[in-house]
Amino acid sequence: MKKVFYHVLTPMHIGSGTTLSLIDLPIQREVHTDFPVMPSSAIKGVVRASFNEQEQEDIFGKGDEEGKVIFTDGKILLFPVKSLKGVFVWITSPYVLERFKRDTEINVEIPKVEKDNSVVSSNNVLMNNNKLVLEEFTFNAAINENLKKLKEITKCEIDEDKIVVVSDDVFKFFVKNYTEVNARIKIDQEKGTVQKGGLWYEELLPAETVFYGCIDARKKPEHQDQLNKVIGKNKQ
Numbered sequence: 001m002k003k004v005f006y007h008v009l010t011p012m013h014i015g016s017g018t019t020l021s022l023i024d025l026p027i028q029r030e031v032h033t034d035f036p037v038m039p040s041s042a043i044k045g046v047v048r049a050s051f052n053e054q055e056q057e058d059i060f061g062k063g064d065e066e067g068k069v070i071f072t073d074g075k076i077l078l079f080p081v082k083s084l085k086g087v088f089v090w091i092t093s094p095y096v097l098e099r100f101k102r103d104t105e106i107n108v109e110i111p112k113v114e115k116d117n118s119v120v121s122s123n124n125v126l127m128n129n130n131k132l133v134l135e136e137f138t139f140n141a142a143i144n145e146n147l148k149k150l151k152e153i154t155k156c157e158i159d160e161d162k163i164v165v166v167s168d169d170v171f172k173f174f175v176k177n178y179t180e181v182n183a184r185i186k187i188d189q190e191k192g193t194v195q196k197g198g199l200w201y202e203e204l205l206p207a208e209t210v211f212y213g214c215i216d217a218r219k220k221p222e223h224q225d226q227l228n229k230v231i232g233k234n235k236q
Contacts, residue, residue, distance in 0.1 A: 038074030074211035084133035093171035
């Protein structure tokens with residue numbers, strides 16, 4: 001089994017197809033946590049498109065045929081939030097780290113964090129009196145340099161001095177309320193004005209979000225070569 005990390009470099013929309021809010025095109029979220037999620041089918045589709053037609057059939061199957069490589073959903077690990085100092089930080093939470101440790105079997109330190117507190121990887125993002133200010137919220141902060149190891153683990157281009165652990169409830173609040181929501185319009189080609197009913201709102205994951213997942217061969221060792229091809233072609 002290979003652990004993989006997905007670093008979102010531009011705002012991304014993986015739509016849910018349904019809406020229960022004012023946002024017409026929301027992103028997909030886990031039902032039980034409300035965390036953003038990258039469905040395995042979406043990941044597989046993007047990876048599949050990077051191969052030629054014959055390779056697609058060999059690795060991913062043809063028609064209803066079972067593929068030789070299995071993808072898990074991409075689960076969120078780090079989420080970017082605006083910071084009063086340092087521009088922005090990447091936040092995570094104890095639950096997110098616990099789940100990451102369970103899913104990947106990678107040993108990470110998991111700090112305990114209360115609602116109004118935080119743990120940061122350095123003092124580069126702290127104001128006077130060890131205060132961390134994210135959006136309009138202020139948190140007490142303690143420093144734990146072991147969090148810097150997340151950069152080495154993910155191998156993503158993130159700043160090791162800007163990693164923050166907040167409480168699970170605070171993390172859920174930010175990933176629910178601080179995504180990007182953009183207004184989209186459709187132009188009437190004849191009149192050159194906005195078409196009636198042509199205004200909608202689309203939710204996007206902000207750039208710099210980091211997800212993780214796993215890729216494995218369906219049958220070992222028969223399908224190991226196909227797994228190696230996928231990893232090799234999409235290696236960071």
